[in-house]
Amino acid sequence: MQISLVRDGIADAARGVVLPAGIGKLTSTSYVPDAVVAPCFFVAEVEVNYDKTMGRGTDELLFTCRVLAGRADDRSTQRILDAMLSGTGEASLKVAIEAARGAPGELALGGVADDLHLQRVQGYRWYEHAGATYLGAELIIKVIGDGNT
Template sequence: MDIFAVRGAIANAAKTVVMPAGTAKLTATGYATDAVTTPHFYVGDYTIDFDKTFKRGQDDIEFTCAVLVSRSDDLSGQKILDGLLSGSGPGSLKTAIERARGAPGQYALGGLADDLHVTRVQSYRFYEVAGTQYLGAELTVYVIGEGGTS
């Protein structure tokens, strides 16, 4: 799998989330950034399990992504964040990202991976980026794909 392309495709899928009325559109990057415009989603750390099948047939990657919202008003920030972290609905990052799985029989992320699944939310807390604190949480996106391509 082309990891950089997969990261970008996950971020593009996240951008399709529907934000509540009166809330800014979600910005997203396939990498950690120093310039955050909230609300913001980014693909950060990842771990790879190589060679899940013979001859580099499949790799499994767990991407740790983060979503950050403004702390200017803690209550409204938590409400926005909770909506983004919900398990379903138009405002759910899980729903938006998993829509990129494609139809049955199609490859995920426009052909970059075999499949993906948002598996977990964790670390609901304050995050600091470039000296500014944000409220945020992490999402784990599990991706499987061909190991022999780069």
């Protein structure tokens, strides 16, 4: 798997989120941005586990992604973040990202991976990014694919 192509595919999938009226669109990028326009989703760190099957058959990538909902310390920012972290609904990052798995028998992320799964959310807290503080959380996404490509 080509890590940069997987990053791009995850960021593209996250753009499928539909936020509540008046919020605007989710900004989504495949790398850590210099500046944040909230709400923002980005693919950050990656862990690589090579050779999950013999002969370079399968590699496993674990991506830590972040979603930063806003800078306000109020209920509305928490509700936006809660909606994006929910397991269902049109604002759900889980629904949007896992829609990129493709139909049964198809490759994920437009053909660059075998499968992906948003495993968990962690770190629901305040994050400092480029000198500003944002309410956000981390999403852990497991991606498996061909170790020879």
